[in-house]
Amino acid sequence: MAENGKPIRQAQDKPKVAFFDFACCEGCQLTVVDSLQTHLELVEAVEIVQFREAMTEKGEDYQIAFIEGSCTREEDEVRLKEIRKQAAIVVALGACAHTGGVNALKNIQPSLQDVREYVYGDKWEWYNTYPARPISAVIEVDAFIPGCPIDRFEFVDVVKKVLLGKQPVIPDYPLCVECKLKENVCMFDKGGVCLGPITRAGCDAICPTYGDGCEGCRGLIPNPNENAMKEVLVEAGLTVEQLMAKMTMFNAYNPSQIDF
Ligand code: SF4
Ligand code: SF4
Numbered sequence: 671m672a673e674n675g676k677p678i679r680q681a682q683d684k685p686k687v688a689f690f691d692f693a694c695c696e697g698c699q700l701t702v703v704d705s706l707q708t709h710l711e712l713v714e715a716v717e718i719v720q721f722r723e724a725m726t727e728k729g730e731d732y733q734i735a736f737i738e739g740s741c742t743r744e745e746d747e748v749r750l751k752e753i754r755k756q757a758a759i760v761v762a763l764g765a766c767a768h769t770g771g772v773n774a775l776k777n778i779q780p781s782l783q784d785v786r787e788y789v790y791g792d793k794w795e796w797y798n799t800y801p802a803r804p805i806s807a808v809i810e811v812d813a814f815i816p817g818c819p820i821d822r823f824e825f826v827d828v829v830k831k832v833l834l835g836k837q838p839v840i841p842d843y844p845l846c847v848e849c850k851l852k853e854n855v856c857m858f859d860k861g862g863v864c865l866g867p868i869t870r871a872g873c874d875a876i877c878p879t880y881g882d883g884c885e886g887c888r889g890l891i892p893n894p895n896e897n898a899m900k901e902v903l904v905e906a907g908l909t910v911e912q913l914m915a916k917m918t919m920f921n922a923y924n925p926s927q928i929d930f
């Protein structure tokens with residue numbers, strides 16, 4: 671039984687699952703499609719009633735909702751609340767839904783009007799928008815799958831946990847742990863900037879492993895250690911501003927998560 675009292679599994683039925691997209695690139699849904707091709711047991715275990723990326727049917731009777739994308743318009747709020755009302759379990763799928771993701775980059779531009787004109791040219795009036803928000807800013811979220819895009823194995827694990835009625839376990843320790851295990855040379859020792867000390871692990875430190883600093887697509891860890899991060903910056907001869915510039919890509923919605 672979920673928190674809102676709705677049954678996840680009905681006696682004779684498989685759990686009904688729906689996928690929804692808001693402001694996003696749909697890359698996380700593509701990862702879902704990719705994952706399901708090699709994990710047919712998941713397709714067997716549930717009944718997918720709505721998944722625009724993969725099917726034309728649009729069933730409105732579902733117990734589990736995966737939501738990709740950010741809330742960027744008033745009408746998004748209405749739709750999100752409708753989904754929340756129907757679903758026993760809501761899972762935020764990917765960085766756009768989890769942190770606001772790249773959509774929140776527009777929040778830090780001088781004016782949203784400039785953003786609309788830049789993107790839509792002389793048709794800007796056709797498209798309304800407001801500052802991007804993660805879906806948890808609008809509705810209660812039961813679980814999240816971080817990343818841009820999501821990790822296919824983590825998706826499979828989360829689905830299995832949800833179907834078993836368990837809370838999915840998402841790493842809450844810093845990316846540096848995984849990076850050290852891979853024996854990478856630290857980006858700070860190579861003159862780079864990396865958000866690894868404050869970013870949630872779980873991607874196997876893929877960016878530093880391939881020579882790029884982490885940009886924090888999996889969101890920050892709970893209670894990031896600001897003092898330790900500052901020490902790393904001082905040692906590397908870098909400034910807080912250089913670090914905060916790196917934060918804008920995926921964490922512009924709430925940069926005050928870390929307080930320097
Ligand atoms: S998190 Fe990244 S891959 Fe997923 S929908 Fe958003 S922009 Fe696309
Ligand atoms: S490269 Fe980044 S993630 Fe790896 S150890 Fe250095 S700061 Fe941490």
Ligand code: SF4
Nearest residue numbers: 873877884885886887
């Ligand atoms: S290293 Fe950082 S930016 Fe790259 S995938 Fe992992 S969390 Fe995302």
